[in-house]
Amino acid sequence: xxxxxxxxxxxxxxxxxxxxxxxxxxxxxxxxxxxxxxxxxxxxxxxxxxxxxxxxxxxxxxxxxxxxxxxxxxxxxxxxxxxxxxxxxxxxxxxxxxxxxxxxxxxxxxxxxxxxxxxxxxxxxxxxxxxxxxxxxxxxxxxxxxxxxxxxxxxxxxxxxxxxxxxxxxxxxxxxxxxxxxxxxxxxxxxxxxxxxxxxxxxxxxxxxxxxxxxxxxxxxxxxxxxxxxxxxxxxxxxxxxxxxxxxxxxxxxxxxxxxxxxxxxxxxxxxxxxxxxxxxxxxxxxxxxxxxxxxxxxxxxxxxxxxxxxxxxxxxxxxxxxxxxxxxxxxxxxxxxxxxxxxxxx
Amino acid sequence: xxxxxxxxxxxxxxxxxxxxxxxxxxxxxxxxxxxxxxxxxxxxxxxxxxxxxxxxxxxxxxxxxxxxxxxxxxxxxxxxxxxxxxxxxxxxxxxxxxxxxxxxxxxxxxxxxxxxxxxxxxxxxxxxxxxxxxxxxxxxxxxxxxxxxxxxxxxxxxxxxxxxxxxxxxxxxxxxxxxxxxxxxxxxxxxxxxxxxxxxxxxxxxxxxxxxxxxxxxxxxxxxxxxxxxxxxxxxxxxxxxxxxxxxxxxxxxxxxxxxxxxxxxxxxxxxxxxxxxxxxxxxxxxxxxxxxxxxxxxxxxxxxxxxxxxxxxxxxxxxxxxxxxxxxxxxxxxxxxxxxxxxxxxxxxx
Numbered sequence: 192x193x194x195x196x197x198x199x200x201x202x203x204x205x206x207x208x209x210x211x212x213x214x215x216x217x218x219x220x221x222x223x224x225x226x227x228x229x230x231x232x233x234x235x236x237x238x239x240x241x242x243x244x245x246x247x248x249x250x251x252x253x254x255x256x257x258x259x260x261x262x263x264x265x266x267x268x269x270x271x272x273x274x275x276x277x278x279x280x281x282x283x284x285x286x287x288x289x290x291x292x293x294x295x296x297x298x299x300x301x302x303x304x305x306x307x308x309x310x311x312x313x314x315x316x317x318x319x320x321x322x323x324x325x326x327x328x329x330x331x332x333x334x335x336x337x338x339x340x341x342x343x344x345x346x347x348x349x350x351x352x353x354x355x356x357x358x359x360x361x362x363x364x365x366x367x368x369x370x371x372x373x374x375x376x377x378x379x380x381x382x383x384x385x386x387x388x389x390x391x392x393x394x395x396x397x398x399x400x401x402x403x404x405x406x407x408x409x410x411x412x413x414x415x416x417x418x419x420x421x422x423x424x425x426x427x428x429x430x431x432x433x434x435x436x437x438x439x440x441x442x443x444x445x446x447x448x449x450x451x452x453x454x455x456x457x458x459x460x461x462x463x464x465x466x467x468x469x470x471x472x473x474x475x476x477x478x479x480x481x482x483x484x485x486x487x488x489x490x491x492x493x494x495x496x497x498x499x500x501x502x503x504x505x506x507x508x509x510x511x512x513x514x515x516x517x518x519x520x521x522x523x524x525x526x527x528x529x530x531x532x533x534x535x536x537x538x
Numbered sequence: 539x540x541x542x543x544x545x546x547x548x549x550x551x552x553x554x555x556x557x558x559x560x561x562x563x564x565x566x567x568x569x570x571x572x573x574x575x576x577x578x579x580x581x582x583x584x585x586x587x588x589x590x591x592x593x594x595x596x597x598x599x600x601x602x603x604x605x606x607x608x609x610x611x612x613x614x615x616x617x618x619x620x621x622x623x624x625x626x627x628x629x630x631x632x633x634x635x636x637x638x639x640x641x642x643x644x645x646x647x648x649x650x651x652x653x654x655x656x657x658x659x660x661x662x663x664x665x666x667x668x669x670x671x672x673x674x675x676x677x678x679x680x681x682x683x684x685x686x687x688x689x690x691x692x693x694x695x696x697x698x699x700x701x702x703x704x705x706x707x708x709x710x711x712x713x714x715x716x717x718x719x720x721x722x723x724x725x726x727x728x729x730x731x732x733x734x735x736x737x738x739x740x741x742x743x744x745x746x747x748x749x750x751x752x753x754x755x756x757x758x759x760x761x762x763x764x765x766x767x768x769x770x771x772x773x774x775x776x777x778x779x780x781x782x783x784x785x786x787x788x789x790x791x792x793x794x795x796x797x798x799x800x801x802x803x804x805x806x807x808x809x810x811x812x813x814x815x816x817x818x819x820x821x822x823x824x825x826x827x828x829x830x831x832x833x834x835x836x837x838x839x840x841x842x843x844x845x846x847x848x849x850x851x852x853x854x855x856x857x858x859x860x861x862x863x864x865x866x867x868x869x870x871x872x873x874x875x876x877x878x879x880x881x882x883x884x885x886x887x888x889x
Binding site for chain 2 (some may be wrong): 385388389393408414451462470
């Protein structure tokens with residue numbers, strides 16, 4: 192694929208080339224194809240949202256970006272430097288540039304460490320200063336995420352879910368990262384405090400010029416915070432483009448189905464009545480369908496979809512889609528007459 | 539003595555409940571619940587009163603820790619007897635379940651009231667086939683041959699949209715996907731054709747596309763068989779797409795009760811309004827999201843007066859006084875527990 196694939200505007204900070212991550216299943220010659228040929232770039236200061244159902248490989252992409260799993264094939268470049276080419280010592284040095292915040296704020300904190308000790312840990316690992324400095328930096332970070340000093344001496348069980356997630360964010364901030372991978376960071380929180388945490392992420396981004404990879408299954412969160420969105424399905428990108436374009440006028444039938452499946456908290460007289468329903472569930476990534484991965488659930492699938500893997504095509508400026516049938520006019524659902532659905536949803 | 543007899547008469551099995559809207563299927567009256575802890579009895583819910591008409595779909599929403607799940611469990615009387623104190627009345631089809639002995643309650647559970655839980659994997663028994671478990675739900679209430687029970691299990695599996703039911707019937711829960719397992723749970727809950735189905739976060743563990751399928755299935759089945767639905771969830775979007783009525787719970791109390799459309803468009807309680815306003819979908823992209831400051835007070839540390847007042851932007855002096863769920867003067871279908879509801883003009887789901 193060409194170097195400019197799925198690039199936004201600005202200075203490139205991350206480039207992922209044809210990333211493949213396979214996991215062994217324990218049986219010979221059988222692998223889980225968690226990520227199967229994904230390429231993208233992330234610009235400095237932007238937020239890339241990655242959405243998809245469970246099993247679509249979005250979390251694996253996030254973990255690979257912070258070198259927690261190593262790619263089976265393909266490469267991840269930070270500022271043009273491949274992670275795989277670094278020695279373990281250099282990798283450790285560079286790790287402070289890219290950090291990750293996990294989904295479950297409880298599991299991410301050691302219950303036996305005081306908050307301050309948890310927050311100080313990354314700095315101590317990097318080393319180079321004395322303890323008073325680590326302490327000062329940590330208290331500053333806690334303060335920045337809205338936790339007063341007295342929280343530093345508490346244990347995780349004394350904090351609410353939202354406060355724990357703030358601690359996790361503070362811990363990441365201490366090492367002054369440039370990229371933060373946010374893996375379902377608000378999924379475990381109550382709706383009433385989600386807004387606070389998302390606001391905090393937005394503030395930190397403008398203050399520190401951070402770049403975010405926002406991984407979530409929640410469309411409303413992605414639509415709110417991201418500049419660009421990538422829709423994943425069975426380890427591949429189905430569609431990549433600007434948030435407004437993808438959420439308002441998706442080109443891929445899968446994106447369209449995802450958008451329409453999202454329950455809308457509006458009175459019945461304001462909701463669209465008909466929704467495109469997807470039948471069945473995501474197939475196993477051990478043995479994904481041939482050709483287009485989505486064809487088994489796609490209402491418009493044709494014979495061609497079975498044999499030919501659709502490539503990501505740039506149908507509109509900056510808006511890429513991997514579907515044979517999508518055109519510049521829209522997704523296959525908008526094409527009349529010629530493309531009568533052949534694979535009508537039925538069971 | 540006379541008082542005691544009057545009480546007994548009052549709980550006679552053939553009490554008929556009527557309101558302006560017709561016969562009620564479920565009528566919960568002033569249900570209060572306390573849990574026994576090392577620090578003594580802790581009040582968990584207080585004066586929960588609501589009713590469900592036959593075939594009605596009611597959503598029960600609130601943050602975690604508001605008492606939604608325990609309210610669902612208390613109707614089924616699934617809470618441990620020795621550590622729970624339950625007062626109030628649960629009238630269901632003319633009987634007060636609260637006063638029903640356990641032996642008779644067992645006949646109601648599963649047959650007249652079905653229940654679906656959030657996590658289907660832990661609700662299904664891993665060592666029995668799904669067909670066996672569904673058939674068991676039927677044979678524990680009705681006498682029939684094993685062949686007939688299996689036949690009914692197959693029909694139930696088919697009605698919830700499971701392909702190849704005769705094959706799936708002999709599979710174990712771990713062989714099914716999350717969505718399939720939740721369909722099995724629904725088949726199991728509905729095989730005795732209950733009048734009321736309590737669904738506790740049935741789609742929270744599922745993907746959006748599967749969630750949409752399950753919601754459609756529940757609405758379909760409820761419409762076809764006239765089963766009433768009590769849908770416990772934190773997701774206002776799901777309630778909007780599934781239910782006719784919405785009950786908002788906060789800190790163990792029902793604070794708003796009304797038709798879904800009007801509650802979403804013009805919420806009357808600041809808490810319902812706050813929940814709606816904190817949804818990213820309803821906010822302009824990249825704009826500041828609103829949130830409700832603070833958190834639900836833990837049981838035992840409830841503020842006096844209005845329990846929401848410490849987090850409420852509209853708090854006034856009289857909010858320190860107790861208040862009750864009152865019927866709204868100009869819309870008799872709605873109830874709210876707020877002193878100031880008629881003077882506030884709260885933002886809802888529509889800008």
